[in-house]
Amino acid sequence: MAVHNQKAVREAPANTKGIIHWLQENLFSTPSNIALTLLGAYIIYSILPPFLQWAYFDANFAGDSKAQCTGDGACWTFVKVKMDMFMYGFYPEDQVWRLQAGVVLFFLLIGFFYFSKSNKLKIIAFTSYMIVAILLITGGMFGLEVVETDKWGGLMLTIVVAAVGIVFSFPIGIILAFGRASELPIIKSICITYIEFIRGVPLITILFMSSVILPLFFPEGITFDKLLRALIGITLFQAAYVAEIIRGGLQSIPRGQYEAADAIGLSYWQKMLLVILPQALKVAIPNLVGAFISLFQDTTLVLIIGLLDLLSMVGVAAGDSAWLGMETEGYVFVTFVFWAFCYGMSRYSNKLEKQFNTELK
């Protein structure tokens, strides 16, 4: 009787597994692939080392005046010295704690959202946060000193504009989306006209309109602060985009949901708010985050109508006679801040999209 001896287990050939196989497959499979790899390596080589040399190895971090920037690289001392300006604009130094308190409270709010399960509590917490934050920033009550909006600036102003834009455009956007999806012809055409008009013109013309024409619309006694005018413009602009995104969500809801809500005798608002909107919002959330990213980028446009947001602070800070010629450092720093915010949010939106996708399967 033949006896079959089990053969010893052999390792897979080196060229079908491990790092060498991976390199062969992904970088050096064909001559054209090798050429592409070399090209890619050359691009990295010509950009990354010089940039790192400038931004880190040759850069100056120490000191507090321009004279101390002796190396060839970047002078981050400038950013360090002007940091308060980039963050808070001309907000009075002894009041900055109010902004910091607002940030701390914001993280507390996020923590609360993470742990709390009750939607009612979440809404109450969010609304009270908005009220407290506005109080903290503007002052004028509870013994807080009033800080005029022309002293606001830097990252703080950018965040205020973006936050106000998204919070106030949201309800307007929902109403516009309902209007556009409505069966009432006049309501529908009013909403369509508004949405298409706003989406058809650049934000800058709307900002010009709100800063130049808006004051003409109201009786002489009523004056609008420059910041408030910009906020109105941005909110009206953003509302049209939010409306379109929510409309996309509404369209994805099957007819049966509407019919079922009608069948159990819900009124229009009960049907829309309790049945349709929650489902539509879930579909729309990734796109809403996307819209918020573009709103955050668009806040830089307030520079053109003379508000001092984070981007315009570069010009202001580099215009200081003790720091002339520091624009490059300023722009690179501000670029990094904007990029970090936007990239973080877009990652988050990707994550949400994946989460919602699996649930539908």
Place this chain on the structure above:
Amino acid sequence: MLNALRNRKVRGILFQLLTVLGLVAFLWYIGSNTMHNIEQRGIKTGFAFLDNSAGFGISEAPVAYTETDTHGRVFFVGLLNTLIVSFYGIIFATILGILIGVLRLSNNWLIRKLSSAYIDIFRNIPLLLQILFWYNVVLKALPSPKQSMEFKGDIFLNNRGLIIPSPDMNSTTITIIISFLVALVSIYFLNRWAKKKQEDTGNDFPTFLVSIGILVVLPILAYFIGGANFNFDIPALKGFNFVGGKTISPEFLALTLALVIYTATFIAEAVRSGIEAVNKGQKEAAASIGLSSYQSLKLVVLPQAIRIAIPPVINQYLNLIKNSSLAAAIGYPEIVTLFSGTSLNQVGQAIEIIAITMLVYLTMSISVSVLLNWLNHKIKIKER
């Protein structure tokens, strides 16, 4: 009465009536306030200012313009500059976007990562910041005309802009330009003919190679027909500045660069998702009926991918046109800078001027969406 209110139709009409009333009241309120305010401040009304002399110079005007020309002319110059910057922006953004989008799906790991890094970096930096960066940091740091950077002795780059040779406008040049147009038109008809032939007989025609042949051969023929007299006006340094050639201003360069780099990220994403959206089964089916990988790409994958990618790409074109208004931050003389900026400051008739500017953009938006609808309808897959 109460019963009538329970009727859905009656309620709907009532609600609409109230909305219209509210809207009219609101419009009447702001309208009357505006009239009052305009009167109080002594602002003129009407469009007569369009015929008044503007009295300011424009740094770059594609058509003849002098300081004595009217505000109407200023509007026209601004509109032309908007169209010019949008035209170049769209062309270069499309090329760069398609390139990055295709590279994003490359087999090469490094190239794939580099293209997604490009997208992740540039779409997350505000466009205005990019424009200001190119303008205030990169282009301002360039040397003066005397120390210009030189490429092959014909192209110069300095802080006054990019100076390139321009062709002399003689009969040869014009014949070559015409031959290009003829080539494009004949390629279009060739494609239609080849597609029809392919659908009728199943025989494939090497359209791509023949198209390139036409694009090369016709201009060469035109060069000889037109008298073989094709010369460039080469810029040269005379004193402190360059004479001859064509100067591209730093404002235009910064704006176009930023628009192209920013918009290309969105076009690349549209192209990538278009290609990825084509069902895998389609490629496998193409392979199983014996199509080569080139045939499968040309006949099966691309026609479907293009259908998916075109609408978002055209939306990006529209965004690019609207974003060109950010030129106001660096003073490139397009419609917002010139008309809503300088003219508005001189005339003071904000309502008319901003309305005209908005109307221009609205017209462009509406024409693009009409085009898009027509295109969508045309390329829709005819399902049987």
